[in-house]
Amino acid sequence: MTAKLARRTLLLLAGLLALSPAPAGGAREAPRLRVDFIDVGQGDAALITSPTGKTVLVDGGPHESSEALVSFLRDHARGPLDLVVLTHRHADHFGGLRAVIETTGALLFMDSPKPHPGRERERLMQALERRKVPVRSATRGREIDLGGGARLTLLTPPEPALTRVRDEVNANSVVLRLDYGRSSFLFTGDAETATERWLLDGKADVHAQVLKVAHHGSSYSSMARFLQAVRPEAAVISVGANNEYRHPAPATLRRLESVGARVYRTDLDGSVTVETDGQRLSIRAAHGPREAVGAR
């Protein structure tokens, strides 16, 4: 670029900046973090978009929702995802991931290193291999800097792994804590009461404004003591309409109500979007109105 052209470009940029409208009241709006709990039917998928635009997909829903998931990501995420995290290897959490890896793309993939003999997992690994996506192990205490002050912390998988429990795969789910300013989220995968006890016994910081309710609101999770420790202002249940497991369990809904959580359900509300500037949350559901939840 010649010096003359460079000067003209600078002048043009300066002119454009001068014409830009100032934020209302002269205050600069704080960068926002956004979490979309995506309606994938009976399964889980959540997209985190950090204040700097980094994207993390937590779980990929069931195979039958692949198209809907990829379509959502096309509308809400630019280019390849920065990270995909798989909380555990059940089909309703990873069935859509192969399509995501092959269409949306990902720069990094994280899961538990525990072996698993499923066929679909082999196909997922083959897709990661074809796309040359590096894999990282989900281990307790690992931190992920999302930029702009947002941070993910892995609270589980439990070490050593929980055994002799109702469902070992669920009980060893990756539980993630997301912090941004005073806002906090807890992603629980399909954690079971054994996982919740392990977290409480280990004095993990589980208090969060927004709780992704474990295991689609089943009766095997969300025990009262755990919910009292989380004290969520909003709770999101990712669940399919008329599912054969009859999730969410009425007892779980009552326990969530008793701790004062506003409950959102993807079967009734559609995808649920939470935005925060690090102080206050704004929640809107695809099938409902926007609501504000104040920071405590």
Next chain:
Amino acid sequence: MKKQQSPPAEPLLFVDAIEEGRASLLLDEDAFTVPASLLPAGARAGSWLSLSLRVVPAPPSRADAIRKKLARDDDGGPIKL
């Protein structure tokens, strides 16, 4: 004398419908679909099938080997996106 117990009967499935390559099967009130190609020869809508399942060794899988290769440079430390 102890009465001899008969082995449990194999569950029976009713072929409710076959459509678009999928067979809709009923196990009492539980409905589920399977690829129609899995049905035995001669089965059609309205047929009854017996169901017999057994545990077999896991088929060979490359998943863990691929994962190990893709994670070879993972130092286990904090990640910055």
